[in-house]
Amino acid sequence: MSDYGVLLVSHVPQIVEGLSILLREVAPDVAITAAGGTDDGGVGTSFDKIQTAVLKNAGESLLAFYDLGSSKMNLDMVAELSDKKIEIFDTAFIEGAYTATALLQAKVPYHEILKQLEPLKVK
Amino acid sequence: MSDYGVLLVSHVPQIVEGLSILLREVAPDVAITAAGGTDDGGVGTSFDKIQTAVLKNAGESLLAFYDLGSSKMNLDMVAELSDKKIEIFDTAFIEGAYTATALLQAKVPYHEILKQLEPLKVK
Amino acid sequence: MLTVEKTIRWLNLFGQKVEEKKVYLSELDQAIGDGDHGTNMARGTAAMKTVLEQKAYDTVQDVLKTAGMALLSKIGGASGPLYGSAFIGMAKQAGEGAADVSAILEAGLEGIRKRGNAEAGDKTMVDVWLPAVDAVKNKELSRERIDEWVKATEPMKAKKGRASYLGERSIGHMDPGAVSSGLLFESMIEEGVLDE
Amino acid sequence: MLTVEKTIRWLNLFGQKVEEKKVYLSELDQAIGDGDHGTNMARGTAAMKTVLEQKAYDTVQDVLKTAGMALLSKIGGASGPLYGSAFIGMAKQAGEGAADVSAILEAGLEGIRKRGNAEAGDKTMVDVWLPAVDAVKNKELSRERIDEWVKATEPMKAKKGRASYLGERSIGHMDPGAVSSGLLFESMIEEGVLDE
Numbered sequence: 001m002s003d004y005g006v007l008l009v010s011h012v013p014q015i016v017e018g019l020s021i022l023l024r025e026v027a028p029d030v031a032i033t034a035a036g037g038t039d040d041g042g043v044g045t046s047f048d049k050i051q052t053a054v055l056k057n058a059g060e061s062l063l064a065f066y067d068l069g070s071s072k073m074n075l076d077m078v079a080e081l082s083d084k085k086i087e088i089f090d091t092a093f094i095e096g097a098y099t100a101t102a103l104l105q106a107k108v109p110y111h112e113i114l115k116q117l118e119p120l121k122v123k
Numbered sequence: 124m125s126d127y128g129v130l131l132v133s134h135v136p137q138i139v140e141g142l143s144i145l146l147r148e149v150a151p152d153v154a155i156t157a158a159g160g161t162d163d164g165g166v167g168t169s170f171d172k173i174q175t176a177v178l179k180n181a182g183e184s185l186l187a188f189y190d191l192g193s194s195k196m197n198l199d200m201v202a203e204l205s206d207k208k209i210e211i212f213d214t215a216f217i218e219g220a221y222t223a224t225a226l227l228q229a230k231v232p233y234h235e236i237l238k239q240l241e242p243l244k245v246k
Numbered sequence: 247m248l249t250v251e252k253t254i255r256w257l258n259l260f261g262q263k264v265e266e267k268k269v270y271l272s273e274l275d276q277a278i279g280d281g282d283h284g285t286n287m288a289r290g291t292a293a294m295k296t297v298l299e300q301k302a303y304d305t306v307q308d309v310l311k312t313a314g315m316a317l318l319s320k321i322g323g324a325s326g327p328l329y330g331s332a333f334i335g336m337a338k339q340a341g342e343g344a345a346d347v348s349a350i351l352e353a354g355l356e357g358i359r360k361r362g363n364a365e366a367g368d369k370t371m372v373d374v375w376l377p378a379v380d381a382v383k384n385k386e387l388s389r390e391r392i393d394e395w396v397k398a399t400e401p402m403k404a405k406k407g408r409a410s411y412l413g414e415r416s417i418g419h420m421d422p423g424a425v426s427s428g429l430l431f432e433s434m435i436e437e438g439v440l441d442e
Numbered sequence: 443m444l445t446v447e448k449t450i451r452w453l454n455l456f457g458q459k460v461e462e463k464k465v466y467l468s469e470l471d472q473a474i475g476d477g478d479h480g481t482n483m484a485r486g487t488a489a490m491k492t493v494l495e496q497k498a499y500d501t502v503q504d505v506l507k508t509a510g511m512a513l514l515s516k517i518g519g520a521s522g523p524l525y526g527s528a529f530i531g532m533a534k535q536a537g538e539g540a541a542d543v544s545a546i547l548e549a550g551l552e553g554i555r556k557r558g559n560a561e562a563g564d565k566t567m568v569d570v571w572l573p574a575v576d577a578v579k580n581k582e583l584s585r586e587r588i589d590e591w592v593k594a595t596e597p598m599k600a601k602k603g604r605a606s607y608l609g610e611r612s613i614g615h616m617d618p619g620a621v622s623s624g625l626l627f628e629s630m631i632e633e634g635v636l637d638e
């Protein structure tokens with residue numbers, strides 16, 4: 001298991017469920033955890049769900065991806081309070097997460113992954 | 124009902140289900156249809172599902188968004204064979220679809236929507 | 247100055263106003279967002295009320311921090327981390343002394359700005375917090391002025407949050423977060439938090 | 443030259459080879475993609491076999507078109523629209539006359555390139571189709587040469603498809619679509635499609 005993990009945060013549970021399926025297919029060895037929707041499964045983001053997803057992730061250093069700006073604010077707060085190093089990427093959500101995860105699976109070094117994520121920045 | 128509709132194509136059924144939920148919340152009046160996964164619900168894209176999503180969409184002119192390159196190729200083929208005008212956007216999937224749908228709901232003119240989608244191009 | 251009791255009364259009145267205006271707040275959000283600001287805020291303030299009733303609090307800091315964590319956890323929208331950061335910031339400042347309400351509110355504003363990076367004029371809750379904090383400092387906060395700041399978000403073009411996706415089309419609607427923040431400051435006045 | 447029968451035999455042999463190499467094709471795809479190229483192709487060619495058995499065909503064009511639609515509909519991956527476009531392109535050209543196999547294959551290659559925009563050296567099926575079409579034109583297609591082109595994709599860096607996400611890490615693995623395309627051309631030789 002690599003010491004990097006991937007954290008996915010979305011407003012809707014189904015989006016991150018589906019994205020996790022897509023990513024696991026290309027990266028069976030990468031630690032991927034996700035938080036989608038509010039505590040009661042509605043549209044929004046949940047600080048608690050994100051915190052749980054951080055704890056459950058086997059990675060010590062997390063690459064985090066989110067859909068809309070408000071999930072980023074929740075992610076930020078979790079990141080500030082967490083012991084893990086959490087890097088939040090302002091990239092296209094699905095495309096950025098896919099790229100990072102595929103590269104982690106291929107054991108590409110972190111600084112090289114950062115470079116490949118750069119052009120996917122849209123936020 | 125506007126004559127524009129939004130078409131979503133993804134490799135995983137859950138991704139477009141979830142994205143549709145996100146979009147309907149901000150754009151209850153926009154026609155949104157989606158195709159996710161292969162015919163048997165696996166990871167991939169289905170020409171037939173896309174064709175059905177095009178037909179079911181109440182819009183005459185469709186703004187289409189996709190996750191990975193291979194869904195674009197299927198979309199392309201459907202677009203060539205369809206009577207509807209289908210514009211495929213190489214934008215960040217979720218962010219592009221969200222932007223376009225929110226602007227359609229707000230009755231922003233098409234050329235203005237194109238302008239706002241431009242910086243979201245990542246493919 | 248803030249005392250434990252006054253703070254709790256303030257926050258409960260805020261929650262009550264949010265509950266009363268729930269539908270209105272969501273309608274405002276429907277126009278330029280996703281239509282959930284009222285339900286978000288009502289869910290958050292209801293959770294806040296519950297935790298504030300659950301035990302006795304010794305310090306204002308403790309009350310504000312508990313309220314902030316409840317709002318953060320339960321609101322579920324952008325306003326969750328924003329109100330959460332405001333209250334957590336206020337709690338930290340209250341730890342330095344609960345007498346200086348103006349400094350406490352200033353710390354709340356700082357929390358919001360740090361979290362959301364919004365500037366004055368971006369059509370967000372900051373457009374109420376910013377002048378309100380200033381007015382408290384100068385002892386001139388009033389209901390009328392709060393209403394003015396809230397209404398002043400109507401002609402603004404949104405630069406932050408979901409409304410910013412609409413560009414020009416966000417003009418002509420009041421910002422829901424500005425309205426809910428207005429309720430927070432109104433409640434302060436009504437509960438005498440600002441009285442010496 | 444292509445006849446209805448020869449075309450069907452060719453395609454069925456291709457399907458048989460794909461089925462035999464299913465696991466291998468998916469393993470290749472696991473290294474630089476998502477590991478489904480074998481199951482994708484097998485699903486597509488099985489569907490193709492079924493439709494080709496369902497009725498009698500009058501023209502080569504009709505056979506190729508039916509095969510193309512089956513592959514397009516059933517493969518489910520990038521190779522679906524690519525093989526689909528190849529066969530639909532070949533069908534169109536066969537409508538102009540089924541004698542000129544070289545022109546038909548050229549139209550297939552055009553279909554793939556139009557659909558996927560891949561160039562020579564991008565580490566895709568194009569890296570087999572391109573030299574193969576050329577060799578057919580010069581009557582020098584052979585099993586050995588096909589193997590060479592397929593193997594030549596190993597040191598290439600992928601520029602298209604899922605493998606392109608891996609950049610440098612795509613080097614050192616054969617392209618699965620090149621391998622499956624190799625099977626298509628091998629089947630042509632074995633079924634005598636290229637004999638006068």
Ligand SMILES: Nc1ncnc2c1ncn2[C@@H]1O[C@H](COP(=O)(O)OP(=O)(O)O)[C@@H](O)[C@H]1O
Pocket residue numbers: 070275279280282283286287322323324325326328358361362363364369370371372406407408421422423424
């Ligand atoms: N970056 C930001 N800075 C300050 N306030 C913001 C920011 N983004 C959004 N807001 C405020 O949040 C309000 C919307 O809250 P809410 O509807 O609960 O969240 P969401 O937009 O996630 O549905 C807006 O009206 C605005 O006042």
Ligand SMILES: Nc1ncnc2c1ncn2[C@@H]1O[C@H](COP(=O)(O)OP(=O)(O)O)[C@@H](O)[C@H]1O
Pocket residue numbers: 193471475476478479482483518519520521522524554557558559560565566567568602603604617618619620
């Ligand atoms: N743009 C393209 N042009 C030509 N061939 C491509 C292109 N993209 C992918 N391919 C081919 O498709 C093959 C992968 O097919 P497959 O695994 O069935 O689809 P997917 O990548 O969607 O899972 C690659 O090995 C490559 O040969």
Ligand SMILES: [Mg+2]
Pocket residue numbers: 275279280281282283323
């Ligand atoms: Mg909202």
Ligand SMILES: [Mg+2]
Pocket residue numbers: 043044280282322323324
């Ligand atoms: Mg919301």
Ligand SMILES: [Mg+2]
Pocket residue numbers: 471475476477478479519
């Ligand atoms: Mg594949």
Ligand SMILES: [Mg+2]
Pocket residue numbers: 166167476478518519520
């Ligand atoms: Mg696939």
